[in-house]
Amino acid sequence: xxxxxxxxxxxxxxxxxxxxxxxxxxxxxxxxxxxxxxxxxxxxxxxxxxxxxxxxxxxxxxxxxxxxxxxxxxxxxxxxxxxxxxxxxxxxxxxxxxxxxxxxxxxxxxxxxxxxxxxxxxxxxxxxxxxxxxxxxxxxxxxxxxxxxxxxxxxxxxxxxxxxxxxxxxxxxxxxxxxxxxxxxxxxxxxxxxxxxxxxxxxxxxxxxxxxxxxxxxxxxxxxxxxxxxxxxxxxxxxxxxxxxxxxxxxxxxxxxxxxxxxxxxxxxxxxxxxxxxxxxxxxxxxxxxxxxxxxxxxxxxxxxxxxxxxxxxxxxxxxxxxxxxxxxxxxxxxxxxxx
Amino acid sequence: xxxxxxxxxxxxxxxxxxxxxxxxxxxxxxxxxxxxxxxxxxxxxxxxxxxxxxxxxxxxxxxxxxxxxxxxxxxxxxxxxxxxxxxxxxxxxxxxxxxxxxxxxxxxxxxxxxxxxxxxxxxxxxxxxxxxxxxxxxxxxxxxxxxxxxxxxxxxxxxxxxxxxxxxxxxxxxxxxxxxxxxxxxxxxxxxxxxxxxxxxxxxxxxxxxxxxxxxxxxxxxxxxxxxxxxxxxxxxxxxxxxxxxxxxxxxxxxxxxxxxxxxxxxxxxxxxxxxxxxxxxxxxxxxxxxxxxxxxxxxxxxxxxxxxxxxxxxxxxxxxxxxxxxxxxxxxxxxxxxx
Numbered sequence: 001x002x003x004x005x006x007x008x009x010x011x012x013x014x015x016x017x018x019x020x021x022x023x024x025x026x027x028x029x030x031x032x033x034x035x036x037x038x039x040x041x042x043x044x045x046x047x048x049x050x051x052x053x054x055x056x057x058x059x060x061x062x063x064x065x066x067x068x069x070x071x072x073x074x075x076x077x078x079x080x081x082x083x084x085x086x087x088x089x090x091x092x093x094x095x096x097x098x099x100x101x102x103x104x105x106x107x108x109x110x111x112x113x114x115x116x117x118x119x120x121x122x123x124x125x126x127x128x129x130x131x132x133x134x135x136x137x138x139x140x141x142x143x144x145x146x147x148x149x150x151x152x153x154x155x156x157x158x159x160x161x162x163x164x165x166x167x168x169x170x171x172x173x174x175x176x177x178x179x180x181x182x183x184x185x186x187x188x189x190x191x192x193x194x195x196x197x198x199x200x201x202x203x204x205x206x207x208x209x210x211x212x213x214x215x216x217x218x219x220x221x222x223x224x225x226x227x228x229x230x231x232x233x234x235x236x237x238x239x240x241x242x243x244x245x246x247x248x249x250x251x252x253x254x255x256x257x258x259x260x261x262x263x264x265x266x267x268x269x270x271x272x273x274x275x276x277x278x279x280x281x282x283x284x285x286x287x288x289x290x291x292x293x294x295x296x297x298x299x300x301x302x303x304x305x306x307x308x309x310x311x312x313x314x315x316x317x318x319x320x321x322x323x324x325x326x327x328x329x330x331x332x333x334x335x336x337x338x339x340x
Numbered sequence: 341x342x343x344x345x346x347x348x349x350x351x352x353x354x355x356x357x358x359x360x361x362x363x364x365x366x367x368x369x370x371x372x373x374x375x376x377x378x379x380x381x382x383x384x385x386x387x388x389x390x391x392x393x394x395x396x397x398x399x400x401x402x403x404x405x406x407x408x409x410x411x412x413x414x415x416x417x418x419x420x421x422x423x424x425x426x427x428x429x430x431x432x433x434x435x436x437x438x439x440x441x442x443x444x445x446x447x448x449x450x451x452x453x454x455x456x457x458x459x460x461x462x463x464x465x466x467x468x469x470x471x472x473x474x475x476x477x478x479x480x481x482x483x484x485x486x487x488x489x490x491x492x493x494x495x496x497x498x499x500x501x502x503x504x505x506x507x508x509x510x511x512x513x514x515x516x517x518x519x520x521x522x523x524x525x526x527x528x529x530x531x532x533x534x535x536x537x538x539x540x541x542x543x544x545x546x547x548x549x550x551x552x553x554x555x556x557x558x559x560x561x562x563x564x565x566x567x568x569x570x571x572x573x574x575x576x577x578x579x580x581x582x583x584x585x586x587x588x589x590x591x592x593x594x595x596x597x598x599x600x601x602x603x604x605x606x607x608x609x610x611x612x613x614x615x616x617x618x619x620x621x622x623x624x625x626x627x628x629x630x631x632x633x634x635x636x637x638x639x640x641x642x643x644x645x646x647x648x649x650x651x652x653x654x655x656x657x658x659x660x661x662x663x664x665x666x667x668x669x670x671x672x673x674x675x676x677x678x679x680x
Contacts, residue, residue: 062546139588196592206402207592214589219581219607226614228588241559248479248568249554252536252547267559274566
């Protein structure tokens with residue numbers, strides 16, 4: 001290796017500038033954690049096209065609606081949806097107020113970490129656990145519960161708070177879109193109130209742009225003090241066809257960009273694709289068993305099968321996580337740029 | 341009266357400037373269609389307090405949420421809610437596709453302008469009329485229907501399009517709030533999709549900031565073309581307690597300003613008032629039989645009784661339309677400034 005001092009001696013200021021230049025360029029370029037591959041290029045090409053005022057694909061700022069799934073798209077979802085892990089922890093935390101849970105399924109299974117009994121309880125069991133941990137309290141109390149858990153709980157594999165297991169490349173994409181006057185939304189199967197407990201701080205997405213699964217609520221006035229009670233009745237299941245339904249109900253405009261990672265996002269992508277003018281449809285494909293997880297068609301969590309086929313046949317952007325992301329989580333160091 | 345020419349001769353340029361100054365000031369002053377009375381003063385005092393960065397009442401821009409009822413607050417609601425008049429006209433327009441309506445109530449009553457039979461059909465009849473005219477079509481088709489009617493229909497009393505029977509002072513208030521980085525929302529008992537058909541153009545309120553009564557929708561895919569069907573099942577009745585419920589569900593933040601005009605707005609006002617920090621609660625009181633309508637405690641439309649008592653006892657702002665508004669509709673000339 002050449003001694004850098006001798007080089008500096010020989011080329012002086014010119015070399016110093018040449019060394020510094022790539023750093024300066026990088027600071028201004030969008031999506032630094034994305035390799036210079038097909039996914040990054042398709043995002044930038046789309047954004048440039050719809051923001052070019054003299055181009056045929058121009059979209060006025062008010063109509064630059066971008067929707068993102070949350071679980072598996074903006075943060076990880078393994079070994080189980082993080083909200084489900086919250087529900088399990090909440091069962092344990094509140095068990096002293098429910099002595100009957102020590103002998104009643106599916107709560108007994110949660111308290112005893114009995115995975116087999118929990119699996120046997122099935123979706124019905126999961127719904128009971130969600131009901132007991134997500135409803136029956138005021139919206140303010142639930143927000144407190146969620147924020148307390150998020151500030152304390154650690155992921156079983158990484159040991160990191162769940163709110164750090166967010167995808168750095170997607171954060172950069174959200175920032176990039178907002179810098180180009182896009183309005184960024186979450187549209188997710190998760191509970192709206194659970195996601196609002198961290199979305200603004202972590203993603204920069206304010207509560208009014210978080211759309212998810214909801215329960216029927218009831219306004220109540222006690223001793224002159226109003227509050228809003230979360231009842232156990234499901235109001236809207238924001239998965240699959242529920243996503244375009246809630247987009248239409250809450251936003252009232254069709255997005256021009258949609259990003260998901262599983263079959264539960266297919267209808268949202270179809271709805272976005274069916275609009276007139278230029279559109280962007282993207283899927284995060286979990287291909288990175290080393291830095292994150294690798295799963296798709298056979299996974300019980302975040303199953304990606306039909307949507308993968310449709311994305312391939314229609315030319316939607318498929319993000320091969322292992323190949324296209326220089327970094328997965330903000331707490332990791334970036335890998336070297338891989339020019340493809 | 342002194343001859344103005346002789347004055348000009350005596351004082352020259354100084355006087356010209358003095359005459360022009362009030363006009364310049366007026367152009368920059370907010371709320372020109374409001375008299376310099378208690379309502380205008382309370383609005384300006386509130387806005388100045390929450391936007392003063394060095395003051396104790398400062399609220400950061402992201403939390404400057406302002407919610408407005410629509411019927412009777414932003415536009416008129418007499419002789420009946422305008423959306424009901426739309427529904428009646430839609431029954432007439434679509435009657436050829438429903439020959440059975442000529443012999444079936446409440447449709448027969450609408451087709452024959454039979455007010456007595458219509459009154460006899462009661463709320464059940466009204467719901468049938470809403471079901472027939474507001475559901476069973478795609479969201480895109482309903483939007484077309486509403487926009488077509490709004491562009492053609494005329495109000496029976498003024499002969500003006502309904503979208504011109506909006507309140508000039510409230511338009512100015514919306515503009516003023518937005519100039520101070522407030523986010524303005526509609527929260528109304530009206531159908532969300534009906535209001536979205538004109539809210540952006542008429543009030544400058546985008547579809548994602550229009551919250552109202554909703555029906556359950558269903559995503560459908562026909563020959564590869566997705567659409568969203570409006571079903572006849574009510575999803576949310578956005579009146580009374582439904583208002584704070586929908587505010588919490590759709591916005592996820594408590595407003596710092598709420599404006600209504602009837603008992604259906606009481607819970608929204610209570611919910612707003614119960615937050616910490618400085619708050620503004622306002623009611624439009626319809627006291628102007630000459631320029632608009634005068635009604636309150638006994639009115640079947642826009643009944644204002646309990647909310648009026650609570651506003652008085654809690655010191656909320658009550659806008660006496662006859663006394664405080666220099667102009668009601670944009671198409672009217674303003675009355676002279678009444679200094680009170």
